[in-house]
Amino acid sequence: GAGVSQSPSNKVTEKGKDVELRCDPISGHTALYWYRQRLGQGLEFLIYFQGNSAPDKSGLPSDRFSAERTGESVSTLTIQRTQQEDSAVYLCASRQEGGVGELFFGEGSRLTVL
Amino acid sequence: KNQVEQSPQSLIILEGKNCTLQCNYTVSPFSNLRWYKQDTGRGPVSLTIMTFSENTKSNGRYTATLDADTKQSSLHITASQLSDSASYICVVTPHSNYQLIWGAGTKLIIKP
Numbered sequence: 001g002a003g004v005s006q007s008p009s010n011k012v013t014e015k016g017k018d019v020e021l022r023c024d025p026i027s028g029h030t031a032l033y034w035y036r037q038r039l040g041q042g043l044e045f046l047i048y049f050q051g052n053s054a055p056d057k058s059g060l061p062s063d064r065f066s067a068e069r070t071g072e073s074v075s076t077l078t079i080q081r082t083q084q085e086d087s088a089v090y091l092c093a094s095r096q097e098g099g100v101g102e103l104f105f106g107e108g109s110r111l112t113v114l
Numbered sequence: 115k116n117q118v119e120q121s122p123q124s125l126i127i128l129e130g131k132n133c134t135l136q137c138n139y140t141v142s143p144f145s146n147l148r149w150y151k152q153d154t155g156r157g158p159v160s161l162t163i164m165t166f167s168e169n170t171k172s173n174g175r176y177t178a179t180l181d182a183d184t185k186q187s188s189l190h191i192t193a194s195q196l197s198d199s200a201s202y203i204c205v206v207t208p209h210s211n212y213q214l215i216w217g218a219g220t221k222l223i224i225k226p
Binding site: 004041045050056091093102103104105106107108110 | 216219
């Protein structure tokens with residue numbers, strides 16, 4: 001596609017439920033990032049994928065969070081047993097490998113946990 | 115510790131006026147410095163990217179400057195428009211590192 005696509009754009013769920021967020025990066029972009037942005041705050045790094053290398057998961061806040069990506073394709077971010085503090089916008093970004101490649105963001109998935 | 119600090123936190127100016135946003139960083143060495151614009155409810159969009167050897171980069175009414183000696187960058191907006199109302203975020207990439215160090219952003223409001 002022309003840009004980074006994320007779905008769903010909005011998700012309301014009940015505390016304790018699992019949610020899955022999807023990111024479809026720009027074709028040919030080997031690097032993919034997930035960020036979390038709470039209301040009125042800055043971007044918080046969650047996870048980084050680069051091609052077939054082992055992902056950097058150092059930003060995942062707890063073991064309830066996991067993400068997968070197969071090769072250079074779609075990535076999914078899964079949050080198990082959601083808590084109210086998980087409410088945020090989850091942003092995905094992709095770029096070509098290395099250098100000063102521009103980072104392109106999706107419009108985000110807004111998660112509200114009741 | 116690698117940090118990016120932005121000032122002011124928020125700024126209100128009248129349409130047509132100019133403004134300058136500041137970014138101070140402690141990341142060293144670094145590969146590049148970026149400025150992003152984030153409209154409310156949208157993903158960030160890149161405005162400028164500067165490598166450590168560049169000291170200015172323009173994109174229309176936006177001009178970014180970089181002083182690698184003092185570890186400061188600024189974003190100057192000329193002849194502001196209502197559509198410039200957004201958060202402006204400074205981001206630094208450490209050398210040989212894919213991680214990006216994000217500032218908290220400056221929230222800019224343009225009033226008619």
